[in-house]
Amino acid sequence: MVEEDEYACVNRSQLKIKDNSGIKKKKKKKSSKETEKAIEDEVKEQIKHHKSNNEKTKAELAFLKMQDKMKKQRIQQKAEMTHKQRVEKFNQHLDSLTEHFDIPKVSWTK
Numbered sequence: 001m002v003e004e005d006e007y008a009c010v011n012r013s014q015l016k017i018k019d020n021s022g023i024k025k026k027k028k029k030k031s032s033k034e035t036e037k038a039i040e041d042e043v044k045e046q047i048k049h050h051k052s053n054n055e056k057t058k059a060e061l062a063f064l065k066m067q068d069k070m071k072k073q074r075i076q077q078k079a080e081m082t083h084k085q086r087v088e089k090f091n092q093h094l095d096s097l098t099e100h101f102d103i104p105k106v107s108w109t110k
Helices: 033-052 058-080 083-096
Strands: none
């Protein structure tokens, strides 16, 4: 038996690449400036109308008032001590801790 070449039946012509030249895109219609301005005006009016309807309830007002009060209180507490005083207080706290909390030596040679 004579062995035939395995690739004898392969097509050796160039590959055909798809071309988009036949497809045409539709052009969008441009709207006039007058209609755009009218739409923008309507949107602005709706936003103004929507904002006026968002009045806070008694509970929301009380919550915001309490938040402001707590915020002022926190600021007051931080403003009482200077940075130097806070550092001194922290150092006193570290001095009061036992040696149990110290970092142990890592090297056994020293």
